[in-house]
Every structure is written in structure tokens, then in C-alpha cells.
Amino acid sequence: MTTTYRGAVREAIREAIIRDERVFLMGEDVGRYGGCYAVSKGLLEEFGEDRIRDTPLSESGFVGAGIGAALGGMRPIVEVMTVNFSLLALDQIVNNAATLLHMSGGAFNVPVVIRMATGGGRQVAAQHSRSLEGWYAHVPGLKILTPATLEDARGMLWTALEDPDPVLIFEHVLLYTMEGELAEDAGAVPIDRAAVRREGRDVSVITYGGSLHKALEAADRLAEEGVSAEVLDLRTLRPLDTEAILETVARTNRAVIVDEGWRSGSISAEISARITEGAFYHLDAPVARVCGEEVPTPYPKHLEDAALPQVEDIVEAVRSVLPRSEGGGS
Amino acid sequence: MTHPYLPSPPLPDEEHARALLRHMLLIRRFEEKCAELYTQEKIRGFLHLYIGEEAVAAGSIPLLSPDDSVVATYREHGQALVRGVPATTVMAEMYGKLEGCARGRGGSMHIFDAGTRFFGGNAIVGGGIPIAVGLALAAHRERALGHRSDPLRVTACFFGDGAVAEGEFHESMNLAALWQLPVLFCCENNLYAMGTPLDVAHSETELALRAASYGMPSWSVDGMDVLAVVDATRRAVEAIRGGGGPHFLEFRTYRFRAHSMFDPELYRAKEEVERWKERDPISLLANRMREAEMLDDLGMEELEAEVKAEVEEAVRFAEDGSWEPVEELTRFVYSDSGGVGGEAT
Numbered sequence: 001m002t003t004t005y006r007g008a009v010r011e012a013i014r015e016a017i018i019r020d021e022r023v024f025l026m027g028e029d030v031g032r033y034g035g036c037y038a039v040s041k042g043l044l045e046e047f048g049e050d051r052i053r054d055t056p057l058s059e060s061g062f063v064g065a066g067i068g069a070a071l072g073g074m075r076p077i078v079e080v081m082t083v084n085f086s087l088l089a090l091d092q093i094v095n096n097a098a099t100l101l102h103m104s105g106g107a108f109n110v111p112v113v114i115r116m117a118t119g120g121g122r123q124v125a126a127q128h129s130r131s132l133e134g135w136y137a138h139v140p141g142l143k144i145l146t147p148a149t150l151e152d153a154r155g156m157l158w159t160a161l162e163d164p165d166p167v168l169i170f171e172h173v174l175l176y177t178m179e180g181e182l183a184e185d186a187g188a189v190p191i192d193r194a195a196v197r198r199e200g201r202d203v204s205v206i207t208y209g210g211s212l213h214k215a216l217e218a219a220d221r222l223a224e225e226g227v228s229a230e231v232l233d234l235r236t237l238r239p240l241d242t243e244a245i246l247e248t249v250a251r252t253n254r255a256v257i258v259d260e261g262w263r264s265g266s267i268s269a270e271i272s273a274r275i276t277e278g279a280f281y282h283l284d285a286p287v288a289r290v291c292g293e294e295v296p297t298p299y300p301k302h303l304e305d306a307a308l309p310q311v312e313d314i315v316e317a318v319r320s321v322l323p324r325s326e327g328g329g330s
Numbered sequence: 331m332t333h334p335y336l337p338s339p340p341l342p343d344e345e346h347a348r349a350l351l352r353h354m355l356l357i358r359r360f361e362e363k364c365a366e367l368y369t370q371e372k373i374r375g376f377l378h379l380y381i382g383e384e385a386v387a388a389g390s391i392p393l394l395s396p397d398d399s400v401v402a403t404y405r406e407h408g409q410a411l412v413r414g415v416p417a418t419t420v421m422a423e424m425y426g427k428l429e430g431c432a433r434g435r436g437g438s439m440h441i442f443d444a445g446t447r448f449f450g451g452n453a454i455v456g457g458g459i460p461i462a463v464g465l466a467l468a469a470h471r472e473r474a475l476g477h478r479s480d481p482l483r484v485t486a487c488f489f490g491d492g493a494v495a496e497g498e499f500h501e502s503m504n505l506a507a508l509w510q511l512p513v514l515f516c517c518e519n520n521l522y523a524m525g526t527p528l529d530v531a532h533s534e535t536e537l538a539l540r541a542a543s544y545g546m547p548s549w550s551v552d553g554m555d556v557l558a559v560v561d562a563t564r565r566a567v568e569a570i571r572g573g574g575g576p577h578f579l580e581f582r583t584y585r586f587r588a589h590s591m592f593d594p595e596l597y598r599a600k601e602e603v604e605r606w607k608e609r610d611p612i613s614l615l616a617n618r619m620r621e622a623e624m625l626d627d628l629g630m631e632e633l634e635a636e637v638k639a640e641v642e643e644a645v646r647f648a649e650d651g652s653w654e655p656v657e658e659l660t661r662f663v664y665s666d667s668g669g670v671g672g673e674a675t
Binding site: 021022024050055056058060061062063064065066067068069070071072073074076091092095096100101102103104105106107108109140141143164165 | 430431433434436442443449450452457459460461462464465467471472474475485497498501502505508662664665666
């Protein structure tokens with residue numbers, strides 16, 4: 001069937017609510033408004049206020065309440081409108097959710113799922129365009145998912161809900177309207193492995209989330225030049241599938257990392273470090289990175305475009321790691 | 331709405347009065363031993379003593395049932411002991427030993443115990459309050475799902491006056507009142523947020539008024555009088571169980587010791603501390619019991635001996651404990667890294 005990323009997430013929430021009475025959705029404008037990105041549209045009418053719970057603008061309060069409800073035996077899906085607002089709940093996410101199991105010596109695990117939109121590209125300026133999933137991936141105790149396909153949008157949520165520990169799901173804002181085919185029986189998918197989305201021989205483009213589609217487009221363009229680029233979708237930033245990263249680099253001997261987050265201290269830096277640690281002798285060229293420019297994302301389109309990784313930037317970065325003869329470098 | 335202190339309630343029967351006295355005495359002697367062990371470097375890190383505030387935990391927590399939940403702060407030895415976390419495992423936790431209630435992972439500030447539904451030991455001021463709201467939300471949903479019949483499970487959440495200035499406090503009060511959740515907010519107002527006096531930190535120092543603005547019943551209680559604590563808590567817990575929504579109790583109390591073992595107490599006068607000690611919660615109750623001929627010197631000696639034995643046993647248990655092998659350092663980061671994965675139900 002044809003659906004959208006938004007529709008796939010909605011279907012995942014519906015399924016979870018129907019399958020498990022402990023599951024409920026809680027967040028800002030998830031009910032009457034239908035979700036800031038219309039993900040939960042219609043769900044309040046279908047399931048009622050006990051399962052689809054509008055919250056006040058109290059990110060720390062309701063994220064903490066989600067943690068507490070999980071401790072109390074429920075399986076809450078907490079929606080934080082965007083990653084930008086999740087900073088108001090950092091205390092609960094980092095000091096509590098990520099910590100309780102270890103600090104309690106295994107007494108209390110926290111099976112909460114926290115979803116949020118992430119990323120830029122909609123001309124909504126610096127305070128609404130951040131990509132901070134890499135920050136969260138820094139924190140032991142959390143699992144960080146970045147579904148980039150309809151299958152993952154549909155299938156990661158259930159697996160996350162079955163996970164005994166806190167899982168954060170980052171949905172790139174530009175993906176919600178993405179259309180495509182999704183099998184009628186699409187269901188849960190693993191959340192601990194990266195996936196090769198396009199096989200190639202000459203270079204590995206390693207990316208996740210909203211940047212996946214830019215990477216695939218870049219790979220199409222490179223193919224026209226005779227360059228065979230492999231595209232690895234990380235899918236999960238923590239735990240990072242190091243094995244898949246090293247395997248693809250061992251196959252192609254070249255790596256370009258694409259990450260909308262800022263370059264310094266980023267997940268792209270981490271991936272590069274792991275390649276250095278684990279695949280150094282496979283490399284035929286230095287690792288290249290295409291990252292968000294280190295500025296607060298500006299509003300005007302031309303500046304925003306310049307601040308975010310674009311298809312052409314990825315194509316250029318790939319060319320830069322190829323030998324002159326193969327890359328058609330002009 | 332706020333109320334002036336009510337007159338102190340009458341003494342309960344001898345057995346009940348003795349239990350209250352015993353709990354307070356246990357906390358006092360346990361913590362005096364902790365301070366001693368701290369100077370011997372058996373206990374390290376931060377150690378926040380509850381001495382002076384014992385009436386709050388001793389008076390309130392026994393009114394909860396085993397199915398209820400407790401969320402506390404980093405000054406939580408008293409709550410843990412009264413809740414029934416064994417003194418042995420609390421002491422072992424403070425030693426950092428594997429036999430501690432959190433395998434020694436948390437120490438003094440992070441007492442956790444699944445068996446008694448004791449959810450920490452939270453050391454970020456205000457950070458435990460949203461969790462208490464969530465536990466209450468779970469209790470609320472549990473009943474909606476028909477898993478449990480009345481009465482509702484209550485979550486008692488302890489925090490200090492300092493937390494009342496935190497955003498998380500206000501967000502939580504709003505959520506609990508909005509959704510009429512079964513939370514008992516227990517504010518232990520000991521007049522200082524670490525070293526900052528109440529009136530330097532709060533535009534409105536009547537803390538019960540702040541809570542009342544969320545539309546929940548809120549009372550100020552003499553936190554040095556354990557009988558007043560019992561009385562207020564009983565009324566609040568009964569109301570909450572009956573579906574009356576969250577209640578806020580401000581227990582006016584005072585810590586006799588420094589904020590932590592590092593605190594030189596530059597911010598308050600010795601005379602002030604001495605004045606409060608005249609209302610020592612243990613003496614207040616013991617004197618009333620003596621007047622009512624419920625307690626004599628012999629009775630007090632017996633109680634002291636019982637408590638002393640319990641504390642000595644706890645120290646022995648902690649001393650005999652073992653260190654968690656370093657190989658287990660990364661265990662329980664995730665449930666599949668060896669965690670038991672058994673959240674409380």
C-alpha cells in the first residue's frame with residue numbers, strides 16, 4: 001500500500017495501543033490538535049483520552065512522568081514536539097532515564113519510549129532546526145534510533161516498546177511527507193543493526209535519518225559518473241553498529257560520513273574514530289565528512305541550504321576521496 | 331488553603347507511640363553512626379544527615395501500604411529505614427558494598443529497593459518529583475484498566491524547600507492536579523536550600539500557598555511533632571486513596587547537622603540551631619510518653635538497646651560485605667548487559 005512516513009508512524013502507534021493495554025501516547029498537542037506533525041491525527045477519537053493524553057507545555061514534567069509510569073509498569077510513548085524542546089527535559093532523560101538501572105544496581109529498568117522530530121530544512125530558524133541526536137548518542141543507558149525509511153518508521157516503535165530500557169526515536173521533519181510503498185503486513189524490525197541501502201564498490205557513504213535520502217541521490221548521480229557508492233544507513237546511533245561500519249569500509253576502502261549535526265564532537269567524529277581504530281589499514285584515503293555548518297541554522301533559504309549537507313556536497317566529498325582517474329575529478 | 335498548626339493530637343496507644351519513637355531513634359542512632367564512619371572514611375562521597383527531621387519520615391511513611399511507592403531525595407536514609415529497607419543493606423550501600431540495596435552503585439544519595447517500592451534516592455533537586463507523578467499515573471491507569479480495585483496506590487514524594495523553586499516542582503504540581511493523580515507531596519521545609527535561607531530563595535515563603543495555587547489541598551504541619559505528622563498524613567492519604575487527588579503537606583522541620591559533611595555552616599547561627607533543638611522530635615514524643623506513663627527510664631534503655639543492636643548489626647553486615655568485581659562495571663547499563671529487567675509491577 002502507498003503511505004507516508006507520517007502514516008507509518010501513526011500506524012505503528014495504533015498497532016502498539018491495540019496490542020498492549022499498557023501503551024499510551026502522551027505529549028504536547030498529540031490529542032485535539034492531532035500532533036504538531038499530524039502523526040497522531042484521529043487517534044484521540046479512536047482511543048480516547050486515557051490512551052492519547054494531551055500534556056501541558058512541561059517537557060521535564062511529562063517526560064519525567066513517562067519515566068515514572070514506565071517504572072510503574074506502563075509502556076508510555078512520550079512525544080516531545082521537537083528535539084529542540086527536549087533540552088527542557090534533559091535532566092529527566094540524562095540524569096534519570098539513562099541512569100536508574102545502573103545506579104539502582106539493576107533494581108529498576110525504565111521501559112520508556114520518547115519520540116521527537118529532529119533536523120532542519122524547513123526555514124524555521126535556529127531554535128527549531130537542530131539535529132541533536134548525536135548528543136543523546138553520547139549517553140550510556142539510552143538507545144538512539146533514527147528511522148529513515150517507511151519500514152523503519154513503521155517497525156522500530158514496537159521493538160522499542162518491547163525493549164526494557166529507554167529508547168529515543170528521532171524522526172527527521174522532512175521525512176514525514178515522504179511517500180512510498182509499505183507492505184500490508186509490515187511489522188516490527190530489529191533496532192540494533194545498520195542496513196546497506198545501496199550496494200557499491202568504490203566508496204562507503206555512511207549516514208542516517210534525513211541525510212539518507214540525500215546520500216542515495218548523491219549515489220545515483222555518482223553512478224552516472226561511473227562511481228559505485230555503497231550507502232550504509234546506520235538506523236541506530238546507540239548502540240552503533242560498528243561491525244557494519246567496518247565491513248563496508250573494508251569492502252570499499254573509502255568512507256564519507258554524512259551527518260546533519262555539527263562536526264565538532266559529533267556522531268560523525270565518533271564514526272570516523274571507530275574507522276580509524278578498526279579499519280585503518282583498509283583505508284585508501286582519509287575519511288571525509290559532510291556535516292552541518294557550525295552555525296545556528298539561519299532562516300533565509302539560501303543560508304539554510306548552505307548550512308545543511310546537500311546532495312552536491314556529498315558528491316563533492318565522494319570525489320575528494322576517490323583517486324583522480326576513477327572520480328572523474330575535473 | 332493553608333492552616334495554622336493544629337493543636338498537637340492526643341497520644342496514640344502505647345504500641346503505636348513506641349513504634350514512632352523507635353523509628354525516630356533508629357534514624358538518629360543510625361545516622362550518628364554514619365557520621366562516625368564517615369570520619370573513619372568507611373563512608374565516602376556526599377553524606378547528608380536527616381538528624382532533627384526524623385519525625386517527618388517516622389510519622390508519614392508507616393501510613394503507606396506495601397503497594398504504595400516512595401520517591402525520595404539524597405537525604406533519604408530516614409525514609410528508607412522507616413519504609414523497611416533493611417538497615418543492613420542501607421549501610422552496605424553507604425559502604426559501597428555489593429550487598430548494598432543498589433549493589434553499592436549509588437551510595438548514600440541513591441537508596442533503591444524494589445521490594446519496598448523505594449524509587450530513590452534522587453540527587454538532582456526536584457528531579458524525583460516528575461517520576462512520582464508518573465508512578466501515580468501508572469496507578470491511575472492500572473485502576474482504569476481494571477487491574478486493581480480501590481483503594482488507589484499512593485505515591486509519596488519527598489523533597490525539600492529548595493525544590494519548590496525548581497521548574498520540575500511546578501510542572502509536576504500542575505500535572506498531578508490536572509490529572510487528579512494519587513500523589514502525596516511531602517515537602518520537608520528545613521528552612522535552608524543547602525545554605526540559602528528560605529526568604530532569600532522564595533518570593534512567597536508560605537510554601538503551602540504555592541501548592542494551593544494548583545488547586546490541591548495543602549497544609550502546613552509541625553514537622554517536629556511526629557503526632558502532627560501522623561495526623562496530617564493519615565488524613566491526606568485517606569483522601570488520596572478515596573480519589574481526592576494529590577495533596578501537599580509542608581512539614582516544617584529543621585536539620586540539626588550540617589547540610590553535608592563538607593558544610594562549615596557559615597549561614598546560620600549556633601543559637602538558632604540550639605533553639606530548634608529544644609523541639610527535638612525525639613524528646614518531644616518521649617516526654618509526652620513519660621507524662622502519660624507510657625515510658626520510663628527502663629523502657630527508654632530497652633529501646634536504645636534494641637536500636638543499638640540493629641545499627642551494630644548493620645555495620646557488621648556492611649563490614650563483612652564484598653566489593654563488586656570490576657568486571658561487572660558495565661553490567662546494568664542496559665538490561666541485556668546482565669540486567670534483571672524486572673521493573674516493579
